[in-house]
Amino acid sequence: MTIMERSGKTKMIKLAGIVVAGAIAGLLGYNLYISNAVSYLSEDSRTCINCHVMIPQYATWQHSSHARVAGCADCHVPQTNPVAKYVFKARDGFNHATAFTLRTEPQVITAREEARKVIMENCKRCHSRANEGVGLMSRNYDDVKKHNGRACWDCHREVPHGRVKGLGTTPHALVVGPGTGNRQ
Amino acid sequence: MKKNQTTGKIRYRLWIPLFVLSGVAIFMLAWLAASITERKVETRYLDRPRIDIPPAEPNSDIWGKNYPNQYDTWKATADTSFYSKYNGNGNIDMLQRYPALVILWAGYGFAKDYNQSKGHFYSISDVVRSLRTGAPSSRQDGPMPSTCWACKGTNVVQEMNRVGTREFYAGKWARLAGKQTNPIGCADCHDEKTMELKLTRPALTEALVRMGRDTSAITWQEKRSLVCAQCHSEYYFDKNRPDAEGVAYLTFPWDKGLSAEKMLAYYDETGHVDWQHKLSRAPMLKAQHPGYELYTQGIHARRGVSCADCHMPYRSYGGVKFTDHKIQSPLNNIANSCTVCHRESEQELTANVYSNMDKVIEARSILEHLLVKLHIEAGFAWSIGATKQQMEDILQGIRHAQWYWDYAAASHGGAFHAPVEALRLIGKGIDIAQESRIRLSRLLAGLGHSGEVPMPDISTKEKAQAYIGLDMDVLRQEKQRFLQEVLPAWLEERP
Numbered sequence: 203m204t205i206m207e208r209s210g211k212t213k214m215i216k217l218a219g220i221v222v223a224g225a226i227a228g229l230l231g232y233n234l235y236i237s238n239a240v241s242y243l244s245e246d247s248r249t250c251i252n253c254h255v256m257i258p259q260y261a262t263w264q265h266s267s268h269a270r271v272a273g274c275a276d277c278h279v280p281q282t283n284p285v286a287k288y289v290f291k292a293r294d295g296f297n298h299a300t301a302f303t304l305r306t307e308p309q310v311i312t313a314r315e316e317a318r319k320v321i322m323e324n325c326k327r328c329h330s331r332a333n334e335g336v337g338l339m340s341r342n343y344d345d346v347k348k349h350n351g352r353a354c355w356d357c358h359r360e361v362p363h364g365r366v367k368g369l370g371t372t373p374h375a376l377v378v379g380p381g382t383g384n385r386q
Numbered sequence: 387m388k389k390n391q392t393t394g395k396i397r398y399r400l401w402i403p404l405f406v407l408s409g410v411a412i413f414m415l416a417w418l419a420a421s422i423t424e425r426k427v428e429t430r431y432l433d434r435p436r437i438d439i440p441p442a443e444p445n446s447d448i449w450g451k452n453y454p455n456q457y458d459t460w461k462a463t464a465d466t467s468f469y470s471k472y473n474g475n476g477n478i479d480m481l482q483r484y485p486a487l488v489i490l491w492a493g494y495g496f497a498k499d500y501n502q503s504k505g506h507f508y509s510i511s512d513v514v515r516s517l518r519t520g521a522p523s524s525r526q527d528g529p530m531p532s533t534c535w536a537c538k539g540t541n542v543v544q545e546m547n548r549v550g551t552r553e554f555y556a557g558k559w560a561r562l563a564g565k566q567t568n569p570i571g572c573a574d575c576h577d578e579k580t581m582e583l584k585l586t587r588p589a590l591t592e593a594l595v596r597m598g599r600d601t602s603a604i605t606w607q608e609k610r611s612l613v614c615a616q617c618h619s620e621y622y623f624d625k626n627r628p629d630a631e632g633v634a635y636l637t638f639p640w641d642k643g644l645s646a647e648k649m650l651a652y653y654d655e656t657g658h659v660d661w662q663h664k665l666s667r668a669p670m671l672k673a674q675h676p677g678y679e680l681y682t683q684g685i686h687a688r689r690g691v692s693c694a695d696c697h698m699p700y701r702s703y704g705g706v707k708f709t710d711h712k713i714q715s716p717l718n719n720i721a722n723s724c725t726v727c728h729r730e731s732e733q734e735l736t737a738n739v740y741s742n743m744d745k746v747i748e749a750r751s752i753l754e755h756l757l758v759k760l761h762i763e764a765g766f767a768w769s770i771g772a773t774k775q776q777m778e779d780i781l782q783g784i785r786h787a788q789w790y791w792d793y794a795a796a797s798h799g800g801a802f803h804a805p806v807e808a809l810r811l812i813g814k815g816i817d818i819a820q821e822s823r824i825r826l827s828r829l830l831a832g833l834g835h836s837g838e839v840p841m842p843d844i845s846t847k848e849k850a851q852a853y854i855g856l857d858m859d860v861l862r863q864e865k866q867r868f869l870q871e872v873l874p875a876w877l878e879e880r881p
Contacts, residue, residue: 254426
């Protein structure tokens with residue numbers, strides 16, 4: 203049977219189905235566009251201020267000692283191998299997106315346990331030279347959790363986001379990025 | 387799915403779930419899209435300036451609506467409760483503390499009235515109340531030119547933009563009295579759109595250009611000192627500019643360099659004289675607060691520490707970190723100003739600072755007393771028949787010695803900013819003063835007087851002012867009349 207011979211209703215349903223599928227695909231695409239989803243595949247630090255709640259962290263980092271040598275991903279994403287990196291980004295990203303959409307971010311955002319582990323490993327990754335001689339390279343965050351030693355930031359408390367933290371602690375930070383309303 | 391064999395229709399039982407499913411799917415996606423958009427839009431309202439600030443707005447209250455922390459700390463410059471060992475922000479009558487100053491400035495406005503400068507909050511009220519601005523009876527009357535207003539408040543920026551630099555300087559101080567009502571504030575240092583630091587006073591930018599600086603290449607950290615240098619610098623009124631006849635044009639004597647020697651050379655070359663001394667008739671120079679210049683000679687400047695780093699340190703208040711706009715002596719804020727870098731106790735740091743100050747002031751007092759003697763002895767020489775030719779070198783010596791004294795003394799904080807340089811200058815002043823006194827003794831001996839010159843009792847401000855012939859009662863009464871009768875009327879006038 204040719205298409206012309208099929209009943210009009212079936213054709214209509216097929217058409218409707220294709221249209222709906224197209225609508226859903228379009229909306230999906232629109233969501234990907236306005237959420238700047240592609241940027242999350244990169245390691246550009248400005249990606250992190252797609253969400254304005256990260257502006258205090260971004261601004262304090264920008265004025266810190268690490269501004270020109272380490273971006274957000276250099277500390278907060280595992281840099282050991284690509285699989286670890288992207289698995290972490292996927293999980294972490296999902297958590298971020300959920301919290302931001304459901305507005306469950308706290309007034310003072312602090313790193314979760316998994317994140318702390320990643321950060322400490324990244325501290326050691328760059329600062330190995332300074333720590334080898336004093337035996338600090340053998341420390342990791344699991345030790346810290348067992349009260350067997352200190353985390354890097356227990357002493358280096360201002361690095362890099364400072365001691366005063368909170369959603370409202372950088373009221374006039376001028377940051378340029380997609381989530382900030384300041385168009386480049 | 388059951389298909390009717392003859393017509394090929396799909397049972398309606400499927401339509402509803404399919405309809406609902408796709409509806410829900412699209413609804414969820416659209417909801418997600420809306421949520422994303424909403425949260426992006428939030429940034430347009432977060433931490434945005436609440437109002438638009440007009441260009442060069444003189445009223446700092448308006449700027450304060452956008453930046454309450456900076457505004458509140460700026461207003462706190464009204465504080466007059468702090469007294470350090472030698473200064474602070476309180477009311478200090480300098481002539482009462484150091485009556486010798488009356489003699490050193492005899493014939494000049496400073497002998498009438500000299501109060502230690504207070505917080506920026508008082509810039510307008512202090513200049514209006516000072517006896518040095520006199521009691522003008524009309525807009526074209528009075529001892530001071532309109533130029534004096536240039537460092538006194540935010541109305542200056544707007545007015546200069548309106549009429550131009552030269553027109554602003556033209557005329558008498560009385561011309562703008564009552565119109566300059568806003569003390570030093572936001573518009574003096576900041577751009578209203580970006581809050582960037584901005585040099586608003588032409589005297590500084592013109593001086594930098596003459597020194598060959600590219601004013602567009604000034605770094606942010608340099609600006610944290612230069613916005614202060616706009617006013618906390620030595621200046622004079624150039625009345626002989628070809629493009630500004632008869633106008634007291636505010637000029638920084640920096641063309642040869644920033645040191646005391648270079649500025650003195652500039653003044654000697656141009657033949658500038660601030661006033662003729664009443665007792666010694668010496669062609670005197672007044673050094674007005676070379677705070678910036680002397681600071682550049684000190685170790686803190688050398689290490690790249692700017693004015694704002696100590697005088698406007700960062701402050702954390704209510705969980706927010708911002709620049710403390712209560713500009714004051716760091717001795718009143720040691721924790722935030724000093725201990726950021728210097729990890730000694732506050733007592734230790736204070737003791738270190740006072741120790742340097744003690745030494746500078748000890749040397750300064752020596753020079754002050756020498757200068758007093760010099761002026762009085764020179765006056766005595768005139769009285770027993772010295773000629774102009776005989777006195778010329780001595781008078782130059784007085785001019786130079788007092789210049790070095792004033793440069794070190796007037797720099798307000800020179801004993802902290804650059805104690806070694808301050809002591810060096812005072813030492814130089816002592817040398818020149820004593821050399822001049824040696825010449826003077828020879829001259830006096832030649833004129834028949836070989837004993838000591840009688841020194842009057844000038845141990846108090848009142849005695850000193852009486853000695854130099856000032857009728858302080860009249861001056862104060864005239865000032866009171868001005869403040870109570872003339873000024874209120876001028877304040878009422880609309881421009």
